[in-house]
Amino acid sequence: MKDLLCDQFQNSVDEVLTRHKSILDILTKLQESSSRVNRAAIKSVTSCGCIKINASNQEVPDGTPYKDAKNYMDNHLNGELCEVCKEKIIQEIGRNLFYIAALANSLDINLYDVLINECKKIEALGEYSLY
Helix, strand or coil: CCCHHHHHHHHHHHHHCCCCCCHHHHHHHHHHHHHHHHHHHHHHHHHHCCEEECCCCCCCCCCCCHHHHHHHCCCCEEECCCHHHHHHHHHHHHHHHHHHHHHHHHCCCCHHHHHHHHHHHHHHHHHHHCC
16 A cells, blocks of 8 residues: 555645646756755854854774764754744755655656665665665
8 A cells, every 4th residue: 555645745746736847847946946955954054043063074983883883973063943944944845845746756656666665775775775
């Protein structure tokens, strides 16, 4: 049984997508929406300041087993998103998902199948999936 939420989302996207139905439009809108996600995250740092980025080299002690390396990794973020920034990023990620669904629809690909395939790969490869 397919996941109903994924199917419902894809069907809704298919029903409302009119202006940007061309694969060329979808691909460019997907790229634009990805940029807007990045921009919203960056504005949380540069305009709002609710989060800060403190990036440096990831230091993992010599001899650390690969499976334990993640315990030494940092996301380089300090602080928490404020409600305004969080809502903006959620909005932009939603728009990005919309165009991912539109692309999947155009190519007759079911998003639920994509999710299942990715889960299987992650489970099979575990820590070696290296995404």
